[in-house]
Amino acid sequence: MAEITVNGQARRVDVEGDTPLLWVLRDTLGLTGTKYGCGVAQCGACTVLVDGVATRSCQTPLDAIAGRAVTTIEAIEADPVGARLVAAWVALDVPQCGYCQSGQLMAATALLKETPKPDEAAIAAAMTNLCRCGTYNAIAAGIRQASEAA
Structure with a gap:
């Protein structure tokens, strides 16, 4: 169980720490505005903000965002x-x-x-x-x- 902050809200998710942030957003939290494109962090369709920095969520493991704020298109x-x-x-x-x-x-x-x-x-x-x-x-x-x- 991990706690992450997405769009200003603390959320608890029951996923492995190496799960890409993209899948946590889309499949676990239902925030489908962030898109899957290439899966190798090249196209940018999966870009979210992590502490204000543009981040490719398809290659960012959940463990890498612990204690950081994620903003998705739903809250932009x-x-x-x-x-x-x-x-x-x-x-x-x-x-x-x-x-x-x-x-x-x-x-x-x-x-x-x-x-x-x-x-x-x-x-x-x-x-x-x-x-x-x-x-x-x-x-x-x-x-x-x-x-x-x-």
């Missing part, structure tokens, strides 16, 4: 930065299929929390998640819009 609008990003995503029609977008929003939130006014190089360096639809320009525009709205 409770954060002012996340709320601005979601508003920009909607205003600019950023997603096409939308599968990668929860991970994109989580990575963008981590970026703007660390660098409130990122330049193009900072956006390119931080946004390493893959998008099969190729919405990279729209994602960058959404980040710029949310940054300007601060």
Whole structure:
């Protein structure tokens, strides 16, 4: 039995310590907004925030987050930065299929929390998640819009 903090709530889960955080979120806690993509921490569909840092949950064992705060897409609008990003995503029609977008929003939130006014190089360096639809320009525009709205 382990206790983790997810979206501001302490939760008890009965899973092995080496279970990937992604499966704890999706299968144990029912938070299905975080997506499974590649399973090897390359695509970023599974990105969540762990103590504010963008983290690939498919390769993060439960034991690695003990005592740390996890934020998922389900709670991102409770954060002012996340709320601005979601508003920009909607205003600019950023997603096409939308599968990668929860991970994109989580990575963008981590970026703007660390660098409130990122330049193009900072956006390119931080946004390493893959998008099969190729919405990279729209994602960058959404980040710029949310940054300007601060």
